[in-house]
Amino acid sequence: MKFIDLFAGIGGIKIALENAGFQCVFSNDIDNYCKITFDINFSEIFEIEKQMFLGDINKISTQKIPDFDLLCGGFPCQPFSVAGYRQGFKDEKGRGNVFFDIIRILKDKKPKAFLLENVKNLKSHDKGNTIKVIYEELEKLGYKVIDKVMNAMEYGNIPQNRERIYIVGFLDQKSFNNFKFPTKIPLEKNIHDCLEKNIDKKYYYNEKPLYKKIKNDITKKDTVYQWRRKYVRENKNGVCPTLTANMGMGGHNVPIILDDNGIRKLTPRECANFQGFPDNYILPKIADSQLYKQFGNSVVIPVVQRIAENMKKAL
Template sequence: MGLLDRFETKESDVNKKPNFTFIDLFAGIGGFHLAASNLGGQCVFASEFDDNARKTYEANFLKHNKDLFYSGNFAGNIIEVKAKDIPDFDFLFAGFPCQPFSIAGHRQGFDDKNGRGNLFFDIVKILKEKKPKAFILENVKNLKTHDKGNTIKVIYNKLQKLGYKVTDNVLNAMKYGNTPQNRERIFIVGFLEQKAFNNFSFPKKIELKKTISSCLEKAVDEKYYYNNKPLHKKLKDDITKKNTIYQWRRKYVRENKSAVCPTLTANMGMGGHNVPIILDNKGIRKLTPKECANFQGYPENYILPNITDSNLYKQFGNSICVPLVERIINNITLALET
């Protein structure tokens, strides 16, 4: 059974008891939600601040999880939510804001002037109140070395004080998720029970079978092509290979030589030329939002709502690699069953 099959919800499954329950914090467009649902999990609470991301989330999950939305358990600002009001759950998933810790950002961490770094402590409050069996926190790999390692020490200290046994690993989507994207992210996993912690291991490397071409659309709108546009003159001499992804670096073209897509980033939605570029039979063009979804491992039937491309690019750049996260969640469930 593949991702696409498992994403479909049958009427006979509506009243079926879930394998586990979870909450989805800083939910974005639901990468964690999708991965967990594929394993029989049920989301009982979600939180996402961005209005456009909320539209994408609702477009995909309202149909098969009406209780989440109609009960008021799809919150906006997590800061305004009282931990005691959140329904009980088994697992907490959170891709908490990475900009304060990323290489591409200002690396302000917990001192981020917009307060994004401090949102980690809202996760701590919820863990303290609800004490779920396990959690996954996801962030950029730079979190590991940020502030000479002090940031990760603070995170570990706060989580361990709550009684959690904690481990982490930096995993690449192309090596652990069978997804052709060079995307490294840190995953922090914690368990309340020592036995489950001892039984847990991160997924092992798997062969990358999916290719760039398997993620590309066959019919693409003309608006994505650079043909007859000013930038085309700067691109045409360097972008000469098909099934290769390039990037425009303001003054030069960069060829990705690893036969995968470079890391999709949130700033793809800014400036217009940050989206990876390819050459196909019709000419030079940027990836479409749907193709970015494919490079993150989203299923074919995942819905892209009627919002601007810039917002869709940002959303997929901020998202997680679904198949990789599904493998981690699966290992968590196995560790608890053993």
């Protein structure tokens, strides 16, 4: 069965779905740096169709998208004015929201199913109006819809405290009835399974101005800490705090650990490990800040893979 990967980023959903036995026929994102990382990992020199289609989804006509069975996307959570929505999207906010491009593509292509991923607070956003509109729009197209908030450390055997909402829909009632979200599994991996051994000096704070501020707070080797602009927060669960897109941008939300050589931040490769990327995934030679952003924005691959496997059985 074929799928398309919208807001594809660096291909986390693509890896998960291909591991579950689906075939990707189209990937799209608007970010140039994501395309660099994506293409180096997925396209052979002569296979242009495997490269990411770079561009704004608002401007991609459905004619350009090959036929597919499943639409996937970790779409950005943009606020849309529910008042404007009620007036038929006359306001700028309503029209600019990429969720309605998902609706447009589903309406034109009528795939059997979809899988969408978003931040947990989509459920409570705008007092619950946002998720209500999302359900209304999807159900209008004939989809039966269900969602669940799942944490990577409970559903993916990945030691990261990362809660995300997954929204699944099927056109066929029987497929919908056959679908169940995965159940919780034990967390067998710990943070040391995701850490590297030989670390470049540049990741250490030992000689840097921040060192004085944080050295008394970072004392344990089995914990991932987080620098929150003014203070250090310790993760008491023994897992990595939620990786964020801004962790490489000026020092906020940076995950920090203590190892035998001192206090340092996680490397981009370690962030890839905490999202469940395979060891052979290539990190291109671009700025670390871009790599941190890419992994912070990505999905936890084993969680998405488990959902996709259940969707495949249901279909």
